[in-house]
Amino acid sequence: MSRPRRPAAQTVVVTGASAGVGRATARLFAERGAHVALLARGRTGLDAAAAEVEARGGRALVLPTDVADPDQVEAAARAVEDAFGGIDVWVNNAFSSVFAPFTEIGAEEYRRATEVTYLGFVNGTRAALRHMLPRDAGAIVQVGSALGSRSVPLQSVYCGAKHAINGFTSSVRTELLHQGSRVAVTVVQMPAVNTAQFSWVLSRLPRNPRPVAPVYQPEVAARAVVHAADHPRRKQYYIGFSTVAAILGNRVAPALLDRYLARTGYDSQQTDERADADRPENLWRPADGPGGRDFGAHGVFDGSSHLRSPQAALARHPALVSAASAAAGVAAGAALRAVRRRGQGR
Template sequence: MPIKLKSLRDQVIVVTGATSGNGLAIVEQAVRAGAAVLAVARNEEALNAMRERLAAAGGRIAVCVADVSDMAAVERVAAFATEAFGGFDSWVNNAGIGTYGTLDQVPVADHRRVFDVNYFGALHGSLVAARHLRVRGGGAIVNVGSILGDRSILQQGPYCATKHAVQALTDTLRMELEHEGAPISVTLVKPGAIDTPFPEHARNFMDQPPRLPPPLYAPSVVADAVLFACAHPRRTLYAGGGGLVSAMLAQAAPRMTDFIMEAIGTGAQQKPGDPGDPARRDNLYEPRVDALRGSQDVHARNSSIALQVQKVPSAVLLGALGLGGALLSLGIWKRAR
């Protein structure tokens, strides 16, 4: 059965991890586009403030407090979406947490907690969303992964492992739904380094404050990719050209990338003297102060040419490349005459 997705203004979208960073950007941009949004997060205070602010501006928004590591809580989210809006058309698995430190430094319980949220949270959301969308006649599931699902980095082993797992989960889900003929689009969005509170929220075992390595992009770039995927079937979208280049390098020269990571990977993720807002520190088990952007002194790009190129349908892109090649060949032939 062909996949037909609604325009954003006609959709109800569920977004997890909605009160901070990429999730907050997705919610705000979706509401501006005219979509109705069910925002999901652990932070009840931040959810209520978001709802009041966006509803006062005319936005269609409801909120639901839930920890996505709890399957029963995720099932309640779907029920709440049905109660509030009559169902949903897209489900965005965005909630994520992390740690900084070596595999040996991070306690096993913390490894498990990262998996509970990042992998099992995405699994719970994917299963619940697929069941609902089968009955509804189709829609979109968008999982927010990471370029660290392509290439691991020092000091973030548990997080990298979960993002590798989310990629496998997404690919398997897509194949299963295609095999049964379900008209459900499944997309994996892979952000590069994004200027969110993630380094402040992550539990840190290093001896220096953590940071994300440059180049950084604004959360709006991820929101752009996610909401495009809600309305246009795509397999994968990289949010940020820097991340795309890193992933390509890792695939082309994995051992060289190992050596580069070993040489600079730790230093590139530390920001001595700039720990950020202490009120945001360590949300591994309990929510902390949430925000759209990080509070550290960094530069972030507000757009990504690489993302815009990925939005172009492959047939159109190949045709344009072919035409460009033909014109180039014609020019060379004429000069040679």
Template sequence: MQLKPISQQVVAIVGASSGIGRDTALKFAQRGAKVVVAARSEPGLKSLVEEIQSLGGVAKYVIADVSDFEQVKAIADQTVAEYGQLDTWVHAAATGVIAPFEKITPEEFARVVDVTLMGQVYGAMAALPHLKQTGRGALIHISSMEGRRSLPLQSPYSAAKHGLEGFLDALRVELQHEKWPISVTSILPATINTPFYNKVGTKLGVKPTGVPPYYQPSLVADAILYAAEHPTRDFVVGDAGKILDFIQRISPLLADSLLLAIAFQGQRTNEPKSEDAPNNVFEPITGYDKVEGDFRNLSIPSFLESLDMNPPLKWGALAFAALGIAALVGLWGRNDI
């Protein structure tokens, strides 16, 4: 499957007013792509388009609530009407309520699922006809490591991300069966320093935080741009996410014990915050139309992404590790005789 160079692409980015989506839009534009950005926050979209244009890029914006299919469809339709094609669809919109399950209302749970899962489904529904018309392209969906391993206090968000993983697995194989050269990628970030934790609802009595360590949004944006040119099934961003994924695969009980020890206190700051404080669950809120959140001081580097972006190096490292393990096993066997 061959994808176009980014400089020749038209890219729609949903959930672009802040965080990962905003950084991704800037990087696509800097690489020469024409971009259409979408979100509920018109001030955030306006400032983003102005920033892109000031850098010499080409961008338009569409206001949309992803829980409404017709509004999502309008993003794809207006992209093609403006630029004549759609090559890559990036879907990053999400919301959440960080609270014990028993304190979450049915309406709140449903809303998180509507935005964080159904919004992604609507995005694929809206984009696919245009990608098929183009003849190739990429669907890039921003999932989460919570699609592989749920966190306590985030039951609706984790449920939505697990649902997204199931949806993408099914869709990917259907497209392969129909022989469409359309790449379907799941990007699974670990804890990322975006305004997400400023904007979501919470009933912890304090401002929430992700379980450290944090990683910077640029790592996720770089993975997205890589997937736009290189067909990629899934991409875990952040070394801690890769470690958690490994633990979950070998022993879910061990993962349970780990999260029991760190995830409850690890999602709380010392800053008081009322559950009545403004949040973006049902309506957009102002003041957070930026890439980074408040936790740069907790951010650390991540190193394993370079392996994912360099398959020969990755397989070489795995082969070297396998040979090392085989040698150790052989040595142990001789000593045991």
């Protein structure tokens, strides 16, 4: 199968580019000489990301942007075209959230997190389409999550937003198909990733938040995003065996998973360390503002995170991933039956 032709100077927009998956994605695009526009609120992280892009052979454009504000997002899109020309790829990745039981999240906090995490993708998609449709070319990549199909406790804001992104994207995709447009939109459904979110997301948990194993490094996610940008015609990509198992397991036995997560979901999302009362939080303002700390691409869980995902490699080959998905469905069903037997034996 021939690889798609890559422009010599591809123009890419990455939201949430100051840290985590966005930061790692910007690096990969830079390594192939792309012009990379970096959108986020935190100037410290953006400047560091720009230095990395330039060091890897790309050109960087720093655009401090709150993706919850559609005017700021559109202004950023215009600035990208003024600097680099037409936008080839737009990666929606920015998010914010709250780790807490739903009843402990204030109405304004819920609104703010939803505006960033869900409406940020809507605003980014709108701006991308406004600039791509007249050229009838371009790819939009939505960085999704397994939690957009299988919700967990303590993350109602994030799960709700990721579910909404899936529904929104499916609707937009069908409209583009109806129009016969060559602009494509795809979703990359991610597993747990070792990013700064566990250090700066607003948390009301008694212990520090953590990702649920297995955990992957941001580079695994970034490789998937770049591949999806090159092959955007597929509806979605599942990254990591845990993502496939969670999504398929939820189709097989959602009620059983509800009970399982009710028992295990609180402890599995917290470390053994008591939460620091002075931990940073980025809901209302960037944790990496002027003079602040650069959090980088990786979070604090390097010691327990994987640099590779065999399933993610399979996801680049549709025939192989179908077989892997079937195997994951069998495994998920077996695991759920084991959980049911243990529950009945109590």
